[in-house]
Amino acid sequence: MPFSYLKLTQALTCLLFLFTVSIQASELFTMQSKLIDEGITARVALPESYGHSDSFEYPVLLVMDGSTQFEHIAGNVNFLSTFSIVPEMIVVGVSARNRLKRFTHTKMEAYAERSGGAEQYTRFLRDEFLPELEKKYRVAPYTVVTGHSLSGLYTSYLATHHSDFINAAISVSPSLWWDDFVLIKELKTATQNRETLPSRWFISMANEPNEMAESFERVLEVLKSMPESQLDWESKRFPNETHDSTPLIGNVEGLKSIFRGFNAVPNIEIKSLKQLQEHYSAYAKTVGHNFPMSVHQYNVYGLKAAYEDKLEWGVEILAKGVEVFDQSEILWDSLATLYSMNDDNENALKASNKAIKLAREHGSKYISEIEAQNADLEAAVKSID
Numbered sequence: 001m002p003f004s005y006l007k008l009t010q011a012l013t014c015l016l017f018l019f020t021v022s023i024q025a026s027e028l029f030t031m032q033s034k035l036i037d038e039g040i041t042a043r044v045a046l047p048e049s050y051g052h053s054d055s056f057e058y059p060v061l062l063v064m065d066g067s068t069q070f071e072h073i074a075g076n077v078n079f080l081s082t083f084s085i086v087p088e089m090i091v092v093g094v095s096a097r098n099r100l101k102r103f104t105h106t107k108m109e110a111y112a113e114r115s116g117g118a119e120q121y122t123r124f125l126r127d128e129f130l131p132e133l134e135k136k137y138r139v140a141p142y143t144v145v146t147g148h149s150l151s152g153l154y155t156s157y158l159a160t161h162h163s164d165f166i167n168a169a170i171s172v173s174p175s176l177w178w179d180d181f182v183l184i185k186e187l188k189t190a191t192q193n194r195e196t197l198p199s200r201w202f203i204s205m206a207n208e209p210n211e212m213a214e215s216f217e218r219v220l221e222v223l224k225s226m227p228e229s230q231l232d233w234e235s236k237r238f239p240n241e242t243h244d245s246t247p248l249i250g251n252v253e254g255l256k257s258i259f260r261g262f263n264a265v266p267n268i269e270i271k272s273l274k275q276l277q278e279h280y281s282a283y284a285k286t287v288g289h290n291f292p293m294s295v296h297q298y299n300v301y302g303l304k305a306a307y308e309d310k311l312e313w314g315v316e317i318l319a320k321g322v323e324v325f326d327q328s329e330i331l332w333d334s335l336a337t338l339y340s341m342n343d344d345n346e347n348a349l350k351a352s353n354k355a356i357k358l359a360r361e362h363g364s365k366y367i368s369e370i371e372a373q374n375a376d377l378e379a380a381v382k383s384i385d
Helices: 005-018 066-082 118-136 150-161 178-189 210-225 246-258 273-287 295-307 311-324 329-341 345-362 367-384
Strands: 026-033 038-045 058-063 090-093 139-148 168-172 200-206 232-238
Touching: 026 118, 038 066, 038 118, 058 066, 058 118, 066 090, 066 139, 066 246, 066 295, 118 139, 118 150, 139 150, 139 246, 150 168, 150 178, 150 200, 168 246, 178 210, 200 210, 200 246, 210 232, 232 246, 273 311, 295 311, 295 329, 311 329, 329 345, 329 367, 345 367
Parallel strands: 058 090, 058 139, 139 168, 168 200, 200 232
Antiparallel strands: 026 038, 038 090
């Protein structure tokens, strides 16, 4: 059947409501640590699609300043992952009671009893916190950390000292001046001895004065002199941002940096299901971790293919999506849309009925739009009968 402008307009309307992004509700995760002798309360934001599968695992993003940075980072991950710019992730906000102690790996004389605990805190995160998190949630073996200011110093420490623990780090206006620029000095003398790919590290600086600006210049000088195999890094300056405002843009740009190459279809250069699978196979070799396609990837790539005159590609992608995520009202509804674009109203209604059943079970925010499409499809089928 010819591809009608009306059907394209209807499909685009569907795409807009499916890509309406809201901040996900968070829940509390508590545990008692023996290593740091503290009770821990963390905030957890699960991906919107978490309930669409019983087995799919998600990377973890640890937000080191959970009390101040969690909400906007969780919201931005939700937005970016909806358009497949970054993977869907479990975002976890962790707040250290003593930032100076937990986020510095050396002791300064002026703070001798209140600093230098980063290695102990790392053991807590690696050996206690993440294992407990894995018991409750479906966590993939891929960990990203992000921090700002003093916690940015800590994520810089993890990126340069603990690639065995983390896969990627974001450091927003990090306090690299600490202890006479000790981390930069250590980086300068570091030697490459890795069997795995280096961590991806994004480091940025706002319009900062004095030792903050100096430390950024120093670390860039060292990084530029290092072999590419030593660290996979990118940097950015934000001259229009202050120390307080920079976490918002710094984390968005940081996420896009550490997941560069993740989006298989950044513009309109669409791909078939086979080409998508090949893309992520190649990406896995680049970053050292396999990222299976998630709900939003199947959704956005399937719909984009259909809108760019490859309706059969779109149907194939979404059909595979509902095979993997058979509890996803998003994918079933999009598949219904594509069937209707091909004038296959009977299969469209079957897919829509599945979508509406799941949407009601999940209390989906898309329920009204899914019900509206279902009513239109029922009317279309009845008109044929």
